Each structure stands twice: as structure tokens, then as C-alpha cells.
Amino acid sequence: MKLSFAIIGCGKVGTALGKHLARSGYPAAGFASRSADSARRSAMAAGAAEHFFQYAWEASLQADVVFITTPDGAIADICRDLADHGGIREKTVIFHCSGALPSTILSTAKARGAYVGSMHPLQSFALEQAGNPFDHIMMAVEGDPEAVHLAQQIASDLGALAFVIKTEGKTVYHAAASVASNYLVTLMSFAIKLIAASGVQESEAFQILRPLVNGTLTNIETAGIPGALTGPIARGDYKTVADHVAGLKNLGPDLLLLYKTLGRATVQIARAKGTLSADAALEILKLLD
Ligand SMILES: NC(=O)c1ccc[n+]([C@@H]2O[C@H](COP(=O)([O-])OP(=O)(O)OC[C@H]3O[C@@H](n4cnc5c(N)ncnc54)[C@H](OP(=O)(O)O)[C@@H]3O)[C@@H](O)[C@H]2O)c1
Structure with a gap:
């Protein structure tokens, strides 16, 4: 019973x-x-x-x-x-x-x-x-x-x-859930604003980005973090990051600040992946400061 x-x-x-x-x-x-x-x-x-x-x-x-x-x-x-x-x-x-x-x-x-x-x-x-x-x-x-x-x-x-x-880990556990769920919404909103600024219809933005996001989730599942990280920071492509920063300057300080903050965290992941040298990381961090 x-x-x-x-x-x-x-x-x-x-x-x-x-x-x-x-x-x-x-x-x-x-x-x-x-x-x-x-x-x-x-x-x-x-x-x-x-x-x-x-x-x-x-x-x-x-x-x-x-x-x-x-x-x-x-x-x-x-x-x-x-x-x-x-x-x-x-x-x-x-x-x-x-x-x-x-x-x-x-x-x-x-x-x-x-x-x-x-x-x-x-x-x-x-x-x-x-x-x-x-x-x-x-x-x-x-x-x-x-x-x-x-x-x-x-x-x-x-x-x-x-x-x-653990009972004492409850608050941080909940912060993790908020980051994974709520901040993902914030991140998608950021990406949608940028793609709309590039001239794509905002109404189409999510459908355009979705396969990319799905693929990244699959890569995280199969290759883990940092293995799943790709893109200019992982490659140490200073010029592309500099172009992004220059392009975002026209879109207002909030979006630029968000790009730079996430970029600095991404540098740490790229270092852990081993594809970004210490010197290249320093140069990119200067751009993102
Ligand atoms: N919603 C979610 O997605 C979700 C997910 C995971 C966990 N939770 C957790 O689940 C719990 C409940 O959330 P919920 O979303 O179900 O909230 P909810 O829909 O607002 O329901 C809460 C209920 O509690 C009743 N209530 C309020 N004050 C009361 C009191 N003093 N005495 C007796 N009943 C009272 C309300 O009563 P009346 O209808 O009678 O006015 C209401 O029906 C929370 O701890 C929340 O953090 C929620």
C-alpha cells in the first residue's frame, strides 16, 4: 500500500x-x-x-x-x-x-x-x-x-x-537552473537583436538560428565543454573579434557590454580547449576589456 x-x-x-x-x-x-x-x-x-x-x-x-x-x-x-x-x-x-x-x-x-x-x-x-x-x-x-x-x-x-x-547547495543549484533556462532566453534575445540589425526580418530570426543552437547543444552532449566550442575566439581569430566589436559599437553600449562579457568567459573556455594560445588570449581580452 x-x-x-x-x-x-x-x-x-x-x-x-x-x-x-x-x-x-x-x-x-x-x-x-x-x-x-x-x-x-x-x-x-x-x-x-x-x-x-x-x-x-x-x-x-x-x-x-x-x-x-x-x-x-x-x-x-x-x-x-x-x-x-x-x-x-x-x-x-x-x-x-x-x-x-x-x-x-x-x-x-x-x-x-x-x-x-x-x-x-x-x-x-x-x-x-x-x-x-x-x-x-x-x-x-x-x-x-x-x-x-x-x-x-x-x-x-x-x-x-x-x-x-546537498541542502547547502540549494541556492546555487537554483541559480544554475535559472542560467540554463532564463538566461538562454536572454541569450537568444541578444542573438535575435543582432541578426535583425544585420537586415534579416526579426520574425525569421529564431527559425534561422534554431538549427545552429540545436547543433551546439548536440555538440555539448557529445564533445562536452570545452570540446564543443567553435568560432573566432576558439580559433584565436583576433581580426574577426575586432570587427564584431567595431560593428556592435553602433548598436548601443548594452549589447556591446554583453558581447564583451560573454566573450571574456568564452576566452577562458577556449584556453581550456587548448586551441587559443596565452598570447592570443591576452590580445583578444584587450579587445573585450
Ligand atoms: N510553476 C512552476 O513552473 C514551478 C516549477 C517548479 C517548482 N515550483 C514551485 O512550486 C511551488 C508552487 O508554485 P506554483 O507555480 O504552483 O504556484 P501557484 O500556481 O501560484 O499556486 C500556489 C497556490 O498556493 C495557494 N496559497 C497561497 N498562499 C497560501 C496560503 N497562505 N495558504 C494556503 N494556500 C496558499 C494559492 O491559493 P489559492 O488558489 O487558493 O488562492 C495557489 O493556488 C512553489 O514553491 C514554486 O517555487 C513551481
């Missing part, structure tokens, strides 16, 4: 989690949210319409595993509320799903004898989502050993793959 679960905070993640935990055979025991409507809707999505509660501690009391899936800023207060109202049984496992916060923010539950952990699905959730959003995604887990063990089992049952991170 699988452990029963409660969802506190019935938004995008809480509703998806409840629905797919129920589909994976976990008994849905309690749903609570700021509004009764959200809790009811989420309970219905999990096929457990009768299991929604007005108070979070009533819902948590029913379950072996409790997921606090409210916005990050409310998690610690809600956990304290559950503890203060006797809503946490000994050996209950309490999780939150924040990427940025560690499991230690659930210390009030731990003080009541619960095991605490965090499970962060590396996925972007929408309220109405077709299919299983946990299928084949990665999930970062950390916390008490009992919680981590259970999180790995739950992730696997949902179709995801868990990987364990």
Missing part, C-alpha cells in the same frame, strides 16, 4: 502533483488552499472530491506525506501553522517544491518529529496541462535521508528521475 498524501496550496504544481500522485496509486487524503474553490478543484482533479478541507492542518493530519505547494514566501509560515495546530504527526514526511529554498525552512515540522525534504521538478507548470508534466523530467531532491529516499520513489512513480543535491 502506498503512502497517503496531502496537498497544501492547490495551484499549478499542487494540482498537477495531486492528480498524478493519485494516478500513480497514492491515496489522496487531503487538499487545502487559501481558497476553498482551489482546494475543491484540485481534489476533484485527483479524483478525491470529498477530501478537501477548510484548514490546512485538517488536511495534513490525514496524510503520511504532505506537500506544501504554496508560493515560496508562504511555505515556512504554513509549516509553522501546521505544527502549531497539531497538524503534523510524528514520522510524517513534509516536502516543499521550491527550487530556491532548502528543506531546513521546514524546521518547525522537524521539531514535531516529521522528516523534511524538498522535491524540485525541473519543469514549467501551467494550470491546465495535457499529459503528465512529470514524465521524463529531472527532479532535485534533498533533506532528511528518510525524505530523500521517499522522494526518489515518488519521482520514479511519477515518471521522473530524481537526483540528490
Whole structure:
């Protein structure tokens, strides 16, 4: 028999989690949210319409595993509320799903004898989502050993793959996820602005760049970093970099600064690849200063 679960905070993640935990055979025991409507809707999505509660501690009391899936800023207060109202049984496992916060923010539950952990699905959730959003995604887990063990089992049952991170590394882990996802958007926006400035229709820019980006991702997968790095900096082609800098001067200081900052980081990778000599690196760094 699988452990029963409660969802506190019935938004995008809480509703998806409840629905797919129920589909994976976990008994849905309690749903609570700021509004009764959200809790009811989420309970219905999990096929457990009768299991929604007005108070979070009533819902948590029913379950072996409790997921606090409210916005990050409310998690610690809600956990304290559950503890203060006797809503946490000994050996209950309490999780939150924040990427940025560690499991230690659930210390009030731990003080009541619960095991605490965090499970962060590396996925972007929408309220109405077709299919299983946990299928084949990665999930970062950390916390008490009992919680981590259970999180790995739950992730696997949902179709995801868990990987364990250190509690103290949580913030930097989340920064990594932001760089890989959010900053990729920023990087593409930069490239699209440049290609549009070259005279190509901005509406066509993404489709033109996409095969190049896909190819680079494949190269990183197969050759790794620094092996995947190509281009003028990797080749030590001073003249081309100088032309880029001259060309970008007309496009405003922000784009030039971004080009130079990324270029300096690229010099380090080219040095590690071994295709850029120390002297050529110094010359290019002067251009990018
Ligand atoms: N969205 C994503 O793509 C994503 C991805 C990975 C991780 N996460 C993490 O998952 C967690 C939930 O994010 P989300 O995107 O699902 O947020 P969300 O859609 O805004 O849902 C949060 C829910 O919490 C409820 N809530 C707010 N304050 C509450 C309180 N004091 N007591 C009880 N319920 C309260 C809200 O209630 P009502 O509807 O009842 O007003 C809302 O439905 C966060 O920790 C977030 O960092 C999100």
C-alpha cells in the first residue's frame, strides 16, 4: 500500500502533483488552499472530491506525506501553522517544491518529529496541462535521508528521475537552473537583436538560428565543454573579434557590454580547449576589456 498524501496550496504544481500522485496509486487524503474553490478543484482533479478541507492542518493530519505547494514566501509560515495546530504527526514526511529554498525552512515540522525534504521538478507548470508534466523530467531532491529516499520513489512513480543535491547547495543549484533556462532566453534575445540589425526580418530570426543552437547543444552532449566550442575566439581569430566589436559599437553600449562579457568567459573556455594560445588570449581580452 502506498503512502497517503496531502496537498497544501492547490495551484499549478499542487494540482498537477495531486492528480498524478493519485494516478500513480497514492491515496489522496487531503487538499487545502487559501481558497476553498482551489482546494475543491484540485481534489476533484485527483479524483478525491470529498477530501478537501477548510484548514490546512485538517488536511495534513490525514496524510503520511504532505506537500506544501504554496508560493515560496508562504511555505515556512504554513509549516509553522501546521505544527502549531497539531497538524503534523510524528514520522510524517513534509516536502516543499521550491527550487530556491532548502528543506531546513521546514524546521518547525522537524521539531514535531516529521522528516523534511524538498522535491524540485525541473519543469514549467501551467494550470491546465495535457499529459503528465512529470514524465521524463529531472527532479532535485534533498533533506532528511528518510525524505530523500521517499522522494526518489515518488519521482520514479511519477515518471521522473530524481537526483540528490546537498541542502547547502540549494541556492546555487537554483541559480544554475535559472542560467540554463532564463538566461538562454536572454541569450537568444541578444542573438535575435543582432541578426535583425544585420537586415534579416526579426520574425525569421529564431527559425534561422534554431538549427545552429540545436547543433551546439548536440555538440555539448557529445564533445562536452570545452570540446564543443567553435568560432573566432576558439580559433584565436583576433581580426574577426575586432570587427564584431567595431560593428556592435553602433548598436548601443548594452549589447556591446554583453558581447564583451560573454566573450571574456568564452576566452577562458577556449584556453581550456587548448586551441587559443596565452598570447592570443591576452590580445583578444584587450579587445573585450
Ligand atoms: N510553476 C512552476 O513552473 C514551478 C516549477 C517548479 C517548482 N515550483 C514551485 O512550486 C511551488 C508552487 O508554485 P506554483 O507555480 O504552483 O504556484 P501557484 O500556481 O501560484 O499556486 C500556489 C497556490 O498556493 C495557494 N496559497 C497561497 N498562499 C497560501 C496560503 N497562505 N495558504 C494556503 N494556500 C496558499 C494559492 O491559493 P489559492 O488558489 O487558493 O488562492 C495557489 O493556488 C512553489 O514553491 C514554486 O517555487 C513551481
